[in-house]
Amino acid sequence: MPIKAILTDIEGTTSAVSFVFDVLFPFAQQNLPHYVRAHASEPAVAAQLEAVRADAEEPQADTERVIAILLEWIAQDRKATPLKALQGMVWAEGYKTGELKGHVYPDAVMALQQWHEAGFALYVYSSGSIQAQQLIFGYSQAGDLTPLFSGYFDTTSGGKREAQSYRNIAEAIGLPANEVVFLSDIVQELDAAQEAGMRTCGVAREGGKLANHFTIRSFAEISAETFYL
Known part of the structure; x- marks a missing residue:
């Protein structure tokens, strides 16, 4: 059965994990307080x-307390x-000013461009919000890559280690x-996608093998013809 759509993760796959942890998160942490106040x-x-107050069960929290809660969540890497959403707003400002x-x-x-030209529908699935995904590709060092993609999915489709999430995405894609x-x-993400019936491709940029999955170190190791097998 030929492949018609390619669904890709971001962190560690299309993009360096260090970009998120060493650039995006510190930028949000540094700029979020001022952004919220403004x-x-x-x-x-x-x-x-208001959603922060509800999640923290502190309905009377003032703005400064909400900022403190947000900074605690950032330190905990909490997926709230x-x-x-607020990190996305801060990042959007940073991208638009050229700071990010x-x-x-x-x-x-190169591979995404080639796959798009070959007629594959390209989609993104990341734990980061859809807005954050669009910003990374829309304001990339290589220019605006968003025209390559047909859609984006985040954890509103379900957890990335749950097979049902991938069934939901396949249904949304219509394939x-x-x-x-x-x-x-x-x-674990590849396992969940495989359980849902998807084909999988592991990306191990530092080398090695992702158990039970075809594994590459670079997108350059995949040609468009690979997906017709």
Whole structure:
């Protein structure tokens, strides 16, 4: 059965994990307090601050307390929806001012362009918010890559280590799972996609083998013809 769609992870796959942890997270941590203070009265931001209060079970928390909670969540690497939304807003400002440029490996850029030209539908599935995904590719060091993609998925589709998430994505794409290949650097994610019926491709940029999955070190090791097998 030929592959018709390619679903890719970001961190460790198309982009360096270090970009998220060494660039994006510190940028958000440094700039989030000022951003929240400056925009707290705007509806989109105010809604997320209310969500923080609800999640923290502190309905009376003032703005400074909410900022403190957010910084605690960043330190804990907590996957809280309002935190991700506010981080996305801070990053969007950083990308638009040119302070941030999304990291995408050159081999990934070339392969994504080739796959798009070959007629494959390209999708992203990451634990980062859809907005964060679009910013990384939209303001990448290689320019705006968003025209290459047909859609984006985050954890609103389900956890990345749960097979049902990949069934949900295949249904949303409108293809049988066995016509979609998923690329990731995490074995448990690949296992879940495989359980859902997807083809898989492990990415081990430092070398090695992701157990039970075809594994590459670089996107350059895959040709478009690979996906017709």
